[in-house]
Amino acid sequence: MKQIKPLGNDFKSVNAPQGVPTPSGAAASNSAAAGAAMDRKIVPQRNPLKRIALLLVGLSLLALLGYWLFTGPSGKALSVTTDRIAISTVKSGIFEDFIPIRGRVTPAKTVYLDAVEGGRVERILVEDGASLKAGDLIVELSNASLQLSVLGNEASVAEQLNNMRSIELSLEQNRLEHKRNLVDIRYQIKLLSRQVSREQALVKTGAVSQSAFDDTHDTLDWYKSRLALTLESQQSDARMQEEQLVFLKDTTKRLEGNLAISRKNLDNMNVKAPVDGTLSGFNVEVGQSIGRGERLGQIDTPNDYKVTAFIDEFYLGRVDIGQQASYDNYAMVVSKIYPQVQNGQFEVDFKFTQAQPADIRRGQTIQTKLTLGDASEALLIPNGAFYQDTGGNWIFVVTQDGNQAIRRTVRLGRRNSRFIEVIEGLDVGEKVVTSPYTSYQDMALLKLN
Numbered sequence: 001m002k003q004i005k006p007l008g009n010d011f012k013s014v015n016a017p018q019g020v021p022t023p024s025g026a027a028a029s030n031s032a033a034a035g036a037a038m039d040r041k042i043v044p045q046r047n048p049l050k051r052i053a054l055l056l057v058g059l060s061l062l063a064l065l066g067y068w069l070f071t072g073p074s075g076k077a078l079s080v081t082t083d084r085i086a087i088s089t090v091k092s093g094i095f096e097d098f099i100p101i102r103g104r105v106t107p108a109k110t111v112y113l114d115a116v117e118g119g120r121v122e123r124i125l126v127e128d129g130a131s132l133k134a135g136d137l138i139v140e141l142s143n144a145s146l147q148l149s150v151l152g153n154e155a156s157v158a159e160q161l162n163n164m165r166s167i168e169l170s171l172e173q174n175r176l177e178h179k180r181n182l183v184d185i186r187y188q189i190k191l192l193s194r195q196v197s198r199e200q201a202l203v204k205t206g207a208v209s210q211s212a213f214d215d216t217h218d219t220l221d222w223y224k225s226r227l228a229l230t231l232e233s234q235q236s237d238a239r240m241q242e243e244q245l246v247f248l249k250d251t252t253k254r255l256e257g258n259l260a261i262s263r264k265n266l267d268n269m270n271v272k273a274p275v276d277g278t279l280s281g282f283n284v285e286v287g288q289s290i291g292r293g294e295r296l297g298q299i300d301t302p303n304d305y306k307v308t309a310f311i312d313e314f315y316l317g318r319v320d321i322g323q324q325a326s327y328d329n330y331a332m333v334v335s336k337i338y339p340q341v342q343n344g345q346f347e348v349d350f351k352f353t354q355a356q357p358a359d360i361r362r363g364q365t366i367q368t369k370l371t372l373g374d375a376s377e378a379l380l381i382p383n384g385a386f387y388q389d390t391g392g393n394w395i396f397v398v399t400q401d402g403n404q405a406i407r408r409t410v411r412l413g414r415r416n417s418r419f420i421e422v423i424e425g426l427d428v429g430e431k432v433v434t435s436p437y438t439s440y441q442d443m444a445l446l447k448l449n
Helices: 008-013 026-038 048-071 143-207 210-267 313-318 387-391
Strands: 076-080 085-088 091-095 098-106 110-114 119-124 137-142 270-272 277-280 295-300 307-314 324-327 331-342 345-352 365-371 376-382 394-397 404-410 413-414 419-425 430-431 443-448
Touching: 091 419, 137 295, 143 210, 307 313, 307 365, 376 404, 387 394
Parallel strands: 076 443
Antiparallel strands: 085 430, 091 376, 098 307, 098 365, 110 295, 119 137, 137 270, 277 295, 307 345, 324 331, 324 365, 331 345, 376 419, 394 404, 394 430, 404 443, 413 419
16 A cells, blocks of 8 residues: 655645745745735725716706606507698687587577367368468367357356346345335334324323323334334345355356357367468368367468577586577577586577578578677687697697607687687697597507608
């Protein structure tokens, strides 16, 4: 077995170059101390200007990053070709506060013809579209049951009126009877008074007995008591009679009124024109059965029209009675506003304030202009379909280089058929996208190419 020898001092000379004696012992220690005395620490020199420059560059980058984060577009972006959108310029001009309205010409006044009593059409005297005068006969109806009913009512009313007349006659006879009784009683009192005076003188002479005188005196007292009682009865009867006469007169008036109504219902079988005008909507045939209250037609006032229009509910708070409107230089005003809102619109009636156009006809559709306010100077953008998509709360603004359109919050005011008033958020000369935003509502940036 081979023995391994320790290296000893030979370990120290392993890395020594050949031909160079390796120090040993004290000589080696002195040599190390001398080498340590010759080494010194090198301190790197610092350049403050370079450090400041690097710090400034870093701060600039952070500032640019923050500006981009806070002011740059965020959200989704979409590439759009410019020939698919409408780009308009913000400009200053005069804003005319009006809205165009499509109205329909209707008669200013309409009177409806309804059958008061139903019946069978016997005769037609006019045709639809005829010009009528008040009282002109239009159609004749017949109703046998109504005629019999009217005749029965007339007989019943006549009988009751006869009863009323009989009661009045009886009351009058009772009044006359009272007067006749009073006349007789007063006459007897006069006779008996004179007889008592004569017998009173004759009793003293003995020509008349005392008993005969007393009988005459008692008879006089009885007639006087009877006179007082008759007068009281006459007053009571007169009061009762007066009340009964008032009641009978009122009852008679009501009965006569009922009789007049029955006769009028019979007269209503002949339908007549209530006012002057043009007959329209009249479409009945001979032999046709008409029910009670059924609409026969209507009479429109001739050459007197109004305009009826439907306006978007957006303008409900800005339309009021008396506001001015116009049609081909003919002045109109708002005469009536209907409160019901249907399908996002409310109805308004306009009337002509002076002359009416001679060439308009019932049912014709005309273009009118409703003035909502005075004209004023304002920032304007063209009225476009974008308003319906944004509600006027934001808009896409084209950058100066024309490569992008950035979403921006704005505040828009009044609008007419041509322009929208800009209150804040835009400046003169800026370009905006005014075409529909149907496909861009979720976008924050449009890339234009």
